[in-house]
Amino acid sequence: MSAIPLLKISRLTKSFGTNQVLKSVDLEVTAGEVVTVIGPSGGGKTTLLRCVNFLEAYDGGSIKIDGREVGYTDNAGGKKRGEVDLAAMRAETGMVFQSFNLFPHLNAEQNVMLGLRQVRKKPHKEALEIARHWLDRVGLSHKTGSLPSELSGGQQQRVGIARAVAMDPKILLLDEITSALDPELVNEVLDVVRQLASDGMTMLIVTHEIAFARDASHRIVFVADGSVSAQGKPDELMAEVANNERLRSFLSRFSATAH
Amino acid sequence: MNYQLSFTQIWRHFDKLSYGVLLSIELAVIAILIGAVIGLTLAVIYVSSGRVVRAFISAYVEFIRNVPLLLLVYLVFYGLPTVVNIAYDASTSFIVTLSVYAGAYLVEVFRSGLDAVPKGLLDAGKAMGLTPWQRLLHVRLPTMTRITLPALSNTFISLFKDTSIASVIAVPELTFGAQWINNRTFRIVEVYAVTTVIYLVAGYLILFGLRMLERRFRVER
Numbered sequence: 001m002s003a004i005p006l007l008k009i010s011r012l013t014k015s016f017g018t019n020q021v022l023k024s025v026d027l028e029v030t031a032g033e034v035v036t037v038i039g040p041s042g043g044g045k046t047t048l049l050r051c052v053n054f055l056e057a058y059d060g061g062s063i064k065i066d067g068r069e070v071g072y073t074d075n076a077g078g079k080k081r082g083e084v085d086l087a088a089m090r091a092e093t094g095m096v097f098q099s100f101n102l103f104p105h106l107n108a109e110q111n112v113m114l115g116l117r118q119v120r121k122k123p124h125k126e127a128l129e130i131a132r133h134w135l136d137r138v139g140l141s142h143k144t145g146s147l148p149s150e151l152s153g154g155q156q157q158r159v160g161i162a163r164a165v166a167m168d169p170k171i172l173l174l175d176e177i178t179s180a181l182d183p184e185l186v187n188e189v190l191d192v193v194r195q196l197a198s199d200g201m202t203m204l205i206v207t208h209e210i211a212f213a214r215d216a217s218h219r220i221v222f223v224a225d226g227s228v229s230a231q232g233k234p235d236e237l238m239a240e241v242a243n244n245e246r247l248r249s250f251l252s253r254f255s256a257t258a259h
Numbered sequence: 260m261n262y263q264l265s266f267t268q269i270w271r272h273f274d275k276l277s278y279g280v281l282l283s284i285e286l287a288v289i290a291i292l293i294g295a296v297i298g299l300t301l302a303v304i305y306v307s308s309g310r311v312v313r314a315f316i317s318a319y320v321e322f323i324r325n326v327p328l329l330l331l332v333y334l335v336f337y338g339l340p341t342v343v344n345i346a347y348d349a350s351t352s353f354i355v356t357l358s359v360y361a362g363a364y365l366v367e368v369f370r371s372g373l374d375a376v377p378k379g380l381l382d383a384g385k386a387m388g389l390t391p392w393q394r395l396l397h398v399r400l401p402t403m404t405r406i407t408l409p410a411l412s413n414t415f416i417s418l419f420k421d422t423s424i425a426s427v428i429a430v431p432e433l434t435f436g437a438q439w440i441n442n443r444t445f446r447i448v449e450v451y452a453v454t455t456v457i458y459l460v461a462g463y464l465i466l467f468g469l470r471m472l473e474r475r476f477r478v479e480r
């Protein structure tokens with residue numbers, strides 16, 4: 001692919017105190033691409049994702065979305081953007097969380113509408129239409145008035161997805177969005193993600209669902225110990241197993257338990 | 260002992276008690292409203308400020324919490340007018356005192372409520388592009404309200420009972436009314452028994468109102 005990357009991460013570093021979590025991550029995502037990130041626990045996947053929308057401030061390297069540096073006016077570690085600028089920048093990326101993080105005082109519809117009203121400044125009627133449209137798309141047209149506490153985990157997560165995509169983000173970030181779910185609810189959520197992928201939504205997905213990563217993504221990135229250890233199309237990556245000891249040991253854990 | 264209970268005297272002066280309880284409620288409501296504004300404002304400032312500002316707010320809270328309310332009432336009613344040139348009636352003086360007192364307790368209630376808002380919700384607000392002010396208004400405060408309502412109910416009931424201290428500066432609230440009747444009738448058991456019941460019923464009604472509010476908040480918004 002020769003297209004200009006929508007997201008371009010180069011030599012990204014991030015430490016928590018003395019613990020260097022990201023050691024030089026390079027990663028590009030083109031518009032329309034679905035990239036999944038896999039890797040061992042503690043390898044820095046969540047941190048990487050949270051740097052992309054600046055929920056974590058990174059220390060070095062660069063993250064650019066559409067050519068614009070994320071979080072800093074100029075260079076990493078330099079001057080941070082002002083809060084209003086940061087907010088506007090974050091509105092360009094959508095995020096879905098492992099623990100759903102729906103606003104408990106708002107029903108499904110209101111959860112989706114909040115960003116549309118406050119950030120996108122849509123009139124009430126239009127925001128409502130968009131919210132209903134997306135709730136319908138995730139199969140929740142009958143639950144628009146339900147509070148998060150009245151929804152199952154799978155339903156809550158689908159509201160979480162609707163809330164993120166309704167904002168029409170340039171890229172969607174998903175961090176292990178099914179790992180808090182009961183096994184029987186995983187598929188209803190993954191199906192929604194597959195649907196979004198086929199609609200051409202650009203996504204960066206952290207997941208432990210290797211089978212899902214293989215069949216739903218254009219590219220898989222293996223992050224271990226703070227950097228990208230291997231990446232490629234699903235088949236290419238699986239072929240890498242022969243030369244990459246860490247990837248082999250990581251994947252062997254799955255093939256041992258999967259069928 | 261052959262003390263004969265007799266309530267006739269109490270009923271004859273019952274207007275003192277009915278007027279008193281209404282005044283008690285009025286004092287409590289006004290002080291709670293002003294105290295809530297003080298408490299919420301300072302709590303929001305506290306969680307979004309640096310060490311110096313926090314130290315000032317903590318000093319206010321600690322001061323109020325370590326001085327008996329009775330003493331504060333005397334200080335504000337007798338002490339303050341001799342230092343600065345102001346004059347106010349006993350009720351106003353007591354409202355000022357109880358508001359400042361309520362404020363200190365409510366800072367703590369609201370502050371721990373704000374702290375208890377799950378970080379994930381704030382992240383969700385950030386991630387969708389809400390500004391800090393919008394996150395406060397649309398995520399943090401509403402979530403805090405749900406978290407603090409039970410603690411808030413307790414504080415409100417306490418403050419309602421604290422209005423009885425206004426009797427020491429002759430504010431004709433419920434306890435003062437009871438003392439007044441007692442001084443004239445010497446029906447000490449009867450008058451205080453009736454007064455206790457009135458406090459209990461009024462306190463229960465306040466609690467009931469707050470529970471309704473709690474339920475409302477849970478369903479809507």
Ligand SMILES: Nc1ncnc2c1ncn2[C@@H]1O[C@H](COP(=O)(O)OP(=O)(O)OP(=O)(O)O)[C@@H](O)[C@H]1O
Pocket residue numbers: 016019021039040041042043044045046047048
């Ligand atoms: N806010 C934080 N403060 C300090 N250390 C942190 C923080 N967040 C993450 N870390 C540390 O950074 C490292 C990487 O964590 P991260 O959550 O990014 O890993 P991960 O790849 O997402 O793991 P998992 O698969 O378990 O979700 C871990 O050692 C973790 O303890």
Ligand SMILES: [Mg+2]
Pocket residue numbers: 045046047176
């Ligand atoms: Mg993680």
